[in-house]
Amino acid sequence: MFTTSAQAWNQRTDWRTGRPVPADPRAARPAWRPPAKPGTLPKRPLRFIEGLDGGFRLIRAQPGATVGLALVVNALWTLALGALLAFLVWLSMGFFTTVFSDPEALSGFALLAQFGAVAHSLLTLSLIQFAGAFAALAAHASFTGERLGLGRAWAELRGVRLRLIGTVAALFGCHVALLALCALPGLIAAGLHSTLAATALMVIGFVLWVGLTVYLAVRTAFTGPAIACERLGGRAAVRRSWALTRCGFWRTLGQLLFGSWLSSRILEVVIAPFLLVLYAAALVVLALAAGSELSGGLAIGIAAGLGLALVAASIASAAVLMAYWAGLAAVVYFDRRMRAEGYDLVLLREAEARG
Numbered sequence: 496m497f498t499t500s501a502q503a504w505n506q507r508t509d510w511r512t513g514r515p516v517p518a519d520p521r522a523a524r525p526a527w528r529p530p531a532k533p534g535t536l537p538k539r540p541l542r543f544i545e546g547l548d549g550g551f552r553l554i555r556a557q558p559g560a561t562v563g564l565a566l567v568v569n570a571l572w573t574l575a576l577g578a579l580l581a582f583l584v585w586l587s588m589g590f591f592t593t594v595f596s597d598p599e600a601l602s603g604f605a606l607l608a609q610f611g612a613v614a615h616s617l618l619t620l621s622l623i624q625f626a627g628a629f630a631a632l633a634a635h636a637s638f639t640g641e642r643l644g645l646g647r648a649w650a651e652l653r654g655v656r657l658r659l660i661g662t663v664a665a666l667f668g669c670h671v672a673l674l675a676l677c678a679l680p681g682l683i684a685a686g687l688h689s690t691l692a693a694t695a696l697m698v699i700g701f702v703l704w705v706g707l708t709v710y711l712a713v714r715t716a717f718t719g720p721a722i723a724c725e726r727l728g729g730r731a732a733v734r735r736s737w738a739l740t741r742c743g744f745w746r747t748l749g750q751l752l753f754g755s756w757l758s759s760r761i762l763e764v765v766i767a768p769f770l771l772v773l774y775a776a777a778l779v780v781l782a783l784a785a786g787s788e789l790s791g792g793l794a795i796g797i798a799a800g801l802g803l804a805l806v807a808a809s810i811a812s813a814a815v816l817m818a819y820w821a822g823l824a825a826v827v828y829f830d831r832r833m834r835a836e837g838y839d840l841v842l843l844r845e846a847e848a849r850g
Contacts, residue, residue, distance in 0.1 A: 535637035538842040540833045549826035557633035559644040565814035620712045621667040624719035626821035631720030634825040662729035677704035720828040754823045
């Protein structure tokens, strides 16, 4: 009924019949291997809070491919946007002079400026796709504890860089087109000199656009990681992201939204003391130099230095936020693949092969 130990070593079970058959003497017996070393990110599906913490782990373990890239992207984006705004102000100097001289027009312009700030923050969601590709490569390296610098991540994107940039530009165009479509009824009402209807339609259109652009951002959140890790084309990567977020949409939405809110609050707590110290130092220097002949020039210099420091702080804080959002999207992307496709088994097999 039972086989001896020697017979067991020389037999195998036929999976078709379930009966023991003689083993192939040429087959090598698997040797014992030590378990794979744990990486920065665990090779298993993550719980909700673990997914949020995964973004922080990723930027601590891979600062070059996350924060470093986000600093470059945010600096270029800020410079380009600042140059565009300066050019528009220079072209519309007479318009701004008229607006600032009329209190009612100034209040309407302030409302539009607030809408523009929110629209700008939402339009930058498409830039996270670009950072998400680098974060996905960094996350894949973090599963085995490797370090991936910015240069190496850029080299690994060889062959898909243009399609990544083109896809990011196309998604940015989709967000802008949605904004124009939702604002069109309000603009038409404004052209017909119906102030109340124009205001109501603009508010409704803006709220509708916020909902649509958040939905589109969540459904396409894995486009950059899919291009980087799976070497897909632009449209195939969008379809891939759409498929991965179909079953776990609410979980993905909750992780991305709650992670964005949590990271913003943490960054505000961290950066607030720096700004207070900066303002206090400027006030102390101005108070000490109030009676001197250089007070005017010193005040101008301090104001310029304070402005530059604030711009640098805003760029740095935006870069950290972008790095965390991109890292969170990359971590959630791998979590969705583990839950839907068993990708954790692939990661374990890769770790065993390296070990």
